[in-house]
Amino acid sequence: MRTLQRNELKEILIKNWMTHDAMWFYHCLQECGIERTNKINKAAVRAMGTIEIRRIQKALGVEKVATFEDFRSLLEATWDIVNADFMKVHFSLPSQNVLRGDFERCFAYEGIKRIGVIEQYQCGIFERIYGWFDGMGMKHSVFPEVEGCMMHTDGKCFREIAFSFDR
Amino acid sequence: MSPKRVELTARQKEKLLRNIWLLHDGRWFLKSVEQFGFDTATTLNLAVVKSIGRTEMKQLLAESVFGEVRNMQDLQALMEMAALLYFPEEHKYEFKVVDNNTFVGHVLECYVHKMVSKAGTMAIHRCAAKLRFDSWCQAMGLDGEVINEKDTSNCNGTCEIIFKIKW
Numbered sequence: 010m011r012t013l014q015r016n017e018l019k020e021i022l023i024k025n026w027m028t029h030d031a032m033w034f035y036h037c038l039q040e041c042g043i044e045r046t047n048k049i050n051k052a053a054v055r056a057m058g059t060i061e062i063r064r065i066q067k068a069l070g071v072e073k074v075a076t077f078e079d080f081r082s083l084l085e086a087t088w089d090i091v092n093a094d095f096m097k098v099h100f101s102l103p104s105q106n107v108l109r110g111d112f113e114r115c116f117a118y119e120g121i122k123r124i125g126v127i128e129q130y131q132c133g134i135f136e137r138i139y140g141w142f143d144g145m146g147m148k149h150s151v152f153p154e155v156e157g158c159m160m161h162t163d164g165k166c167f168r169e170i171a172f173s174f175d176r
Numbered sequence: 177m178s179p180k181r182v183e184l185t186a187r188q189k190e191k192l193l194r195n196i197w198l199l200h201d202g203r204w205f206l207k208s209v210e211q212f213g214f215d216t217a218t219t220l221n222l223a224v225v226k227s228i229g230r231t232e233m234k235q236l237l238a239e240s241v242f243g244e245v246r247n248m249q250d251l252q253a254l255m256e257m258a259a260l261l262y263f264p265e266e267h268k269y270e271f272k273v274v275d276n277n278t279f280v281g282h283v284l285e286c287y288v289h290k291m292v293s294k295a296g297t298m299a300i301h302r303c304a305a306k307l308r309f310d311s312w313c314q315a316m317g318l319d320g321e322v323i324n325e326k327d328t329s330n331c332n333g334t335c336e337i338i339f340k341i342k343w
Contacts, residue, residue, distance in 0.1 A: 015186040025232045026197040032227045033204040053203040061196045070182040
């Protein structure tokens with residue numbers, strides 16, 4: 010037996026969390042079909058994301074996200090907590106008030122494809138991120154607006170999210 | 177000016193991850209209750225717990241290169257490692273080896289019971305602990321049974337989970 014390092018513990022926790030999520034999806038799908046499963050998945054992850062970011066803000070001592078710099082700082086800290094190596098997603102800030110997320114691979118796409126419902130799947134990954142913005146109280150617009158799975162339809166996946174800050 | 181940010185330790189980050197994982201599980205359950213009612217949501221939850229139980233133990237065994245669980249000492253060491261990794265800090269418990277075939281997990285304060293109490297659904301909630309530990313034993317390749325005589329409605333947040341193992 011070997012002692013697990015801190016980064017390995019984090020990786021195990023996140024992998025199991027995502028597997029747990031996938032199992033909810035799978036069992037829900039068996040029970041009620043893809044339409045209602047999509048609805049429950051997106052509602053659950055968005056509600057989670059909203060509370061998640063508030064908990065992270067509280068832990069970090071961040072009361073309010075008033076500027077893009079505040080947002081950048083919180084995003085970096087959040088990503089350090091919740092990102093795992095297997096996720097293969099990269100965030101960048103290509104211009105003022107714009108966030109871009111690019112997926113090199115997508116574990117959700119791969120998992121949903123395996124269970125045979127990728128044609129009907131509605132992305133839940135970005136719902137979590139949108140939940141963060143709900144939790145931060147940030148107004149935003151998304152390009153492109155995608156309901157299904159972009160990795161499936163386009164062979165790549167990205168979003169650009171533009172924010173507006175009330176001064 | 178950016179808000180002053182607290183630097184989190186690895187342990188604090190792990191605690192956050194565990195709690196957000198539980199939060200996500202809870203949102204799946206709540207959204208399922210809204211869609212299907214409590215009975216179906218409970219059936220789904222029990223099926224999901226059974227599945228994730230196997231995965232979380234298999235993953236820990238693989239990552240820690242634990243090897244075969246051959247006796248009570250091995251079982252105790254693995255249970256302690258798994259509990260530290262997967263149970264939130266609010267969950268208070270003691271493990272005890274009673275004899276060569278009996279291992280007991282005494283739950284002193286149960287985190288699930290606390291959450292269910294807050295939701296006010298103790299009378300109808302079904303405890304999934306036995307199923308989770310059955311799955312852990314299967315993942316360890318153990319022959320035996322897990323006994324938990326209590327359920328959420330009558331446990332008052334404490335219980336004894338008995339592992340009877342045939343070596």
